[in-house]
Amino acid sequence: MTDLETPTDLKDERLIGRQGLRGAAEGLLDRVRGGDLGVLPVVIGLIVIWSVFQALNPIFLSSVNLVNLTLECAPVGIIALGVVVVLLVGQIDLSVGSVSGLTSAVMAVFFVDRRLPVWLAILAAIVIGCAIGWVYGQIFNRFGVPSFVITMAGLLGLLGVQLWMLGAKGSINLPFDSGLVAFAQLAFVPVWLSYVFVVVAAAGLFASGYAHARRRRKASLSAVSTQLLVARSVLVLIGLGVVVWYLNQTRGVGWMFVLFLALVLVMHYVLGRTKFGKSIYAVGGNAEAARRAGINVRAVYTSAFVLCTTLAAVGGVLAAARLAAVNQSSGGGDVNLNAIAAAVIGGTSLFGGRGTAFAALLGIVVIQSISSGLTLLNLDSSFRFMVTGAVLLLAVAVDSVARRSRVSHGRA
């Protein structure tokens, strides 16, 4: 009865067999119907937003503007990456803006006022960011205070510390000739290297996919066909190639954006392919079950808070470098809102346990697109707030509807 041909994981006769490119497309459609939307809503949203702004102002999709967009994305995107981690464990950090502001102030004071080497100043900022998250984690674990209250207190308190540190003059300019400012404003990947990155990405994707498929076949499990792997890699090669070529028409790909992408990829690996990542999802899905499985739930919460505030510190330093200054409004205004909104818009569930690192990338691109488009239309921040608010509400609504659909399709 047992046939040797069928892979172990496809033996159940209730499984609907799907093969090749067409089968892959059908499977995707099924998942979407079941409320497993993944990145689909945000990609559609992005297409709509870009079409509308391009129609209203043809400069929007110009190479110059898109290069600017990538640079604008990086600092807040890195902060959003941390927010994704905290949301995955089912908590929230409302203070990421204040953390980024305070840590950038720390960096500026050490670097400019105290004349310490820049790397030491940056290190100090990151250590302080790390410490703030650790304190959040301790308060959360020991006293059980809801994270939104702890971090709301942090939002106010840390802003106070930032204002106090900056003192009466209220702002510190970073010297233009420092490596940090140059990195954020002027450092672009050489053209040839940018294409090397593209080829490496596509080849790496194929190589890892192929090796994985081979190991699965050897273990008589089903595996993605080589044809599909090639198709995927070629798509990535063309897609990334076109983007990079277009950005290279003007200034090109900023190193700061590359740093952001690298952090997203590292986080993607950590969340998806390590034991620690699985424990993050487990704690967000069912903390008691995670505890009974022997996971140190408190440590997971603490590391999520620490990762979030540390990334907020990195984002804060980069934002300061891009502005070449730290002032009283660093990390204020819409930084907080944008970072959290980006994570949610990108598809991280507010209910915990669902989302990927790419949510930060997609979400921040949506938000910065709106911001950049409205700026090009000479609409001020009042409109930006209104539109971003509406998009955030839409994203959360999509999340909630998808969650309901998942429950009814058994994918909750």
Next chain:
Amino acid sequence: MPILSLSGITKTFGAVAALTGIDLDVEAGEVVAIVGDNGAGKSTLVKILSGVHAADSGTITFEGGQAHIATPADAHRLGIATVFQDLALCENLNVIENLFLGQELRALRLDDVAMEVRSWELLRQLSAKIPSVRTPVASLSGGQRQTVAIARSLLADPKVVILDEPTAALGVAQTAEVLNLIERLRDRGLGVIMISHNMADVKAVADKVAVLRLGRNNGTFAVGEVSQEDIIAAITGATDNVVTRRAQSQERLRQ
């Protein structure tokens, strides 16, 4: 010498004395059934053994040495694996991720192929009817989830396996497989604690029946030497109880 031995275990929840002075011995290669009415304290005892709750007083001896089971990780380390009544699975994770939760292979570069192969092995052993191990547990039926929870307890080569109502949601074939499994575990020299409301299952696989009543020991019987009526009497606390009265009235109706 018993592999696991409890003495004087006491646990209170606020004003409720859930367990009072519980003694229990489990030998290696022995199946001990714990029976008792709803709320008798069976699950509480299981949770103390698996490190979910801490006992207020009493001692646990494991393999001859005194054991401190303060956290679930302590229980795992000793080699006590538990299937909880509420299963304790993560709905957002798939079957493989749930099976290997907390004991993944290769922490820094998960070996998902090996984990999937092992998952299928375990599930086949239990005659599991699970179409795909890559779907989230949320999409499984109650019995399929129970099978996953049971499979998980076998993963790390435990010395004592505790099953809290393992067959409550299972179909006929799967129940038989679990009973077979319990016998296999016993033959391999593991200690098994099984909680069940089904007297037929208890009589089929258990060597010893320990009765809990209102949080206290109410007798320990060797299965071969005790009738079902005696066990029920111990569970309900009287020979004249709702079960015997019902049996008598049925008898009278038939006459």
